[in-house]
Amino acid sequence: MSEMRSRRILTTLQEDGRLVVELAEENLPAPTGHDIVVRVEAAPINPSDLALLFGPADLENAEYFDGHIIAPMPEGARRAMAARVGQAMPVGNEGAGTVVAAGEAADAQALLGKTIACVAGGMFAQYRTVDARSVIVLPDDATAEQGASAFVNPLTALGFVETMKRDGHNAIVHTAAASNLGQMLLRITKDDGIPLVNIVRSPAQVAMLKDMGAEHVVDSSSEGFAQDLKAALKATGATLAFDAIGGGPLVGRILHAMEQVASDGQDYNRYGSNSRKQAYIYGALDTGPTILNRNFGFSWSVGGWLLFPFLQSVDAHVVERMRDRVRSELTTTFASHYKARISLEDALTRDAVLTYNARRTGQKYLLLPHG
Amino acid sequence: MSEMRSRRILTTLQEDGRLVVELAEENLPAPTGHDIVVRVEAAPINPSDLALLFGPADLENAEYFDGHIIAPMPEGARRAMAARVGQAMPVGNEGAGTVVAAGEAADAQALLGKTIACVAGGMFAQYRTVDARSVIVLPDDATAEQGASAFVNPLTALGFVETMKRDGHNAIVHTAAASNLGQMLLRITKDDGIPLVNIVRSPAQVAMLKDMGAEHVVDSSSEGFAQDLKAALKATGATLAFDAIGGGPLVGRILHAMEQVASDGQDYNRYGSNSRKQAYIYGALDTGPTILNRNFGFSWSVGGWLLFPFLQSVDAHVVERMRDRVRSELTTTFASHYKARISLEDALTRDAVLTYNARRTGQKYLLLPHG
Numbered sequence: 001m002s003e004m005r006s007r008r009i010l011t012t013l014q015e016d017g018r019l020v021v022e023l024a025e026e027n028l029p030a031p032t033g034h035d036i037v038v039r040v041e042a043a044p045i046n047p048s049d050l051a052l053l054f055g056p057a058d059l060e061n062a063e064y065f066d067g068h069i070i071a072p073m074p075e076g077a078r079r080a081m082a083a084r085v086g087q088a089m090p091v092g093n094e095g096a097g098t099v100v101a102a103g104e105a106a107d108a109q110a111l112l113g114k115t116i117a118c119v120a121g122g123m124f125a126q127y128r129t130v131d132a133r134s135v136i137v138l139p140d141d142a143t144a145e146q147g148a149s150a151f152v153n154p155l156t157a158l159g160f161v162e163t164m165k166r167d168g169h170n171a172i173v174h175t176a177a178a179s180n181l182g183q184m185l186l187r188i189t190k191d192d193g194i195p196l197v198n199i200v201r202s203p204a205q206v207a208m209l210k211d212m213g214a215e216h217v218v219d220s221s222s223e224g225f226a227q228d229l230k231a232a233l234k235a236t237g238a239t240l241a242f243d244a245i246g247g248g249p250l251v252g253r254i255l256h257a258m259e260q261v262a263s264d265g266q267d268y269n270r271y272g273s274n275s276r277k278q279a280y281i282y283g284a285l286d287t288g289p290t291i292l293n294r295n296f297g298f299s300w301s302v303g304g305w306l307l308f309p310f311l312q313s314v315d316a317h318v319v320e321r322m323r324d325r326v327r328s329e330l331t332t333t334f335a336s337h338y339k340a341r342i343s344l345e346d347a348l349t350r351d352a353v354l355t356y357n358a359r360r361t362g363q364k365y366l367l368l369p370h371g
Numbered sequence: 372m373s374e375m376r377s378r379r380i381l382t383t384l385q386e387d388g389r390l391v392v393e394l395a396e397e398n399l400p401a402p403t404g405h406d407i408v409v410r411v412e413a414a415p416i417n418p419s420d421l422a423l424l425f426g427p428a429d430l431e432n433a434e435y436f437d438g439h440i441i442a443p444m445p446e447g448a449r450r451a452m453a454a455r456v457g458q459a460m461p462v463g464n465e466g467a468g469t470v471v472a473a474g475e476a477a478d479a480q481a482l483l484g485k486t487i488a489c490v491a492g493g494m495f496a497q498y499r500t501v502d503a504r505s506v507i508v509l510p511d512d513a514t515a516e517q518g519a520s521a522f523v524n525p526l527t528a529l530g531f532v533e534t535m536k537r538d539g540h541n542a543i544v545h546t547a548a549a550s551n552l553g554q555m556l557l558r559i560t561k562d563d564g565i566p567l568v569n570i571v572r573s574p575a576q577v578a579m580l581k582d583m584g585a586e587h588v589v590d591s592s593s594e595g596f597a598q599d600l601k602a603a604l605k606a607t608g609a610t611l612a613f614d615a616i617g618g619g620p621l622v623g624r625i626l627h628a629m630e631q632v633a634s635d636g637q638d639y640n641r642y643g644s645n646s647r648k649q650a651y652i653y654g655a656l657d658t659g660p661t662i663l664n665r666n667f668g669f670s671w672s673v674g675g676w677l678l679f680p681f682l683q684s685v686d687a688h689v690v691e692r693m694r695d696r697v698r699s700e701l702t703t704t705f706a707s708h709y710k711a712r713i714s715l716e717d718a719l720t721r722d723a724v725l726t727y728n729a730r731r732t733g734q735k736y737l738l739l740p741h742g
Contacts, residue, residue, distance in 0.1 A: 270423045291662060292663070294675075301672055301675070302674065
């Protein structure tokens with residue numbers, strides 16, 4: 001193969017404080033060594049992609065024209081993102097497609113014509129050059145659409161379970177549990193016999209997870225939330241939570257309910273129970289401040305959780321076991337659902353942006369760069 | 372010795388929601404086995420004692436009469452303290468005094484006439500029965516006043532250093548750094564060559580710590596706080612903080628400044644730096660909510676820290692080494708300062724209560740139960 005032309009989405013924060021998102025052409029050189037060129041056929045728009053693509057830019061008051069978006073960025077955010085000013089950044093953590101060119105290395109050549117998934121970044125593009133050694137080869141009967149979300153959500157859900165074991169807990173609380181990730185975690189924990197408390201934000205989501213066989217589903221929008229949560233924690237013994245929301249009082253309410261369960265029937269201790277209560281914040285669906293009332297004693301911890309540092313922190317054989325499970329359960333445990341499929345061009349239109357950037361649970365978009 | 376009469380302070384949350392704090396008499400039986408009876412000569416009123424003694428009771432609108440306080444307790448706090456309703460609880464974590472009676476065991480008999488310090492609870496009393504094996508025998512030339520605070524602050528300050536080593540950090544940030552505890556930590560870290568960032572709340576406190584030889588003192592009440600903090604973090608490389616305040620934005624501001632230092636000159640990463648940033652909240656000088664703006668990436672953790680669980684988590688020889696150091700540096704590194712000395716009776720008067728319960732840094736009271 002000689003040089004190949006490809007279109008991709010770039011995001012640039014300009015010196016003047018405006019964010020420019022645009023479709024741009026690039027020339028891909030012929031691959032060498034272990035490199036392969038993937039014809040990207042499907043790539044999910046994940047919340048983590050939106051953070052880079054738009055961040056807190058004002059998309060209501062942006063200009064949309066001809067494959068371009070120009071949006072004002074709030075002053076405070078500009079300071080926080082000073083390090084990206086002037087850099088045209090490719091977007092799209094993960095995706096799947098067909099290998100159309102390969103370097104001379106045997107492992108690259110072996111992939112020619114295969115459907116693969118990868119988490120190389122820059123996947124909101126028609127073609128992408130990636131390292132052959134970092135991909136998952138999809139099963140023969142799997143489509144690129146089925147493999148598009150094979151990395152981030154599946155490994156995150158499996159990572160929660162591994163973290164639970166590492167930290168010595170026996171059950172998990174999960175917020176935004178109706179998400180694709182939440183549904184995967186539900187299926188994993190059912191298969192593995194791990195108690196799971198699903199926290200959702202509407203009665204419709206309660207019904208959906210109950211239909212999927214979830215035992216403990218509590219609705220944070222309901223009046224009985226505090227009591228329902230406490231009952232579910234008591235039934236499961238969960239002392240570990242993973243939270244996708246970040247902002248607001250929810251993490252603190254979970255820790256408080258855990259503390260109530262731990263101190264039920266115990267003597268009064270002004271320092272609280274000895275029960276080790278841990279919450280990890282892995283997302284920012286609400287970018288507002290986390291509010292901790294600290295009505296949960298002194299035996300607690302809240303921290304950030306990210307997939308890639310986690311993967312680096314565990315043994316290679318654990319990661320390999322996780323990837324094997326994703327491959328073999330790709331269309332069952334790890335099946336993803338999308339609200340809509342959209343082309344690169346349409347992804348930059350006002351209606352589409354305002355819809356998928358709202359990050360409503362269960363409303364994920366799938367990019368089809370050749371659609 | 373036959374039975375002995377003693378006066379002590381008790382705190383009771385009544386069914387009707389009123390908190391009663393009172394001086395009450397008790398009969399101490401003659402000690403047996405390893406027990407000894409201590410004539411309590413000095414006991415500090417620590418913030419942790421105030422949490423049990425009064426909690427969030429409304430002391431402005433309390434009745435004070437004849438060694439009694441009757442104060443309304445806010446509704447929310449009553450629910451949180453349901454487990455203590457109806458129990459008359461003794462108060463006073465630690466103190467020092469003379470051993471005046473002992474059980475027949477050799478280790479108890481050996482202490483007769485000695486001046487000892489202990490952390491037995493119930494030390495706001497004239498006499499207290501404690502286990503001989505749990506005390507520190509003070510050096511011959513040390514007074515009970517010098518030994519009254521030999522446990523909580525010294526072991527907490529040493530515990531911060533041990534925690535730093537265990538968690539793999541190399542420097543410490545400390546808030547409310549002008550406190551007795553903060554002064555001890557300053558002396559320890561100077562002796563041990565550990566960089567320390569002292570955060571205080573007034574120019575007078577800056578001057579005091581500078582006079583004591585502190586290198587990095589930043590004033591959270593000053594306009595330049597954010598810049599000063601960042602400079603001190605850069606100079607020390609501190610990625611670990613201990614916070615006595617709890618409520619408000621300070622912990623988040625410290626983590627944000629640590630993140631700024633870690634990402635200075637690095638490529639933009641929307642997940643933040645890989646620098647592991649840890650804050651422990653060990654006090655609650657501000658009982659309001661902790662506000663975390665999460666402008667510090669995903670590599671962070673905030674948790675509770677308590678002395679006794681910490682001591683239980685480390686090897687016995689570490690605790691013994693810590694206690695030996697307290698004994699040998701009792702009147703230097705671990706010297707405490709008090710704003711006032713006060714009798715049991717006077718400690719329950721309105722003026723005294725409103726003063727020492729304000730928990731102003733450097734305004735600690737020392738109870739003299741025979742004063």
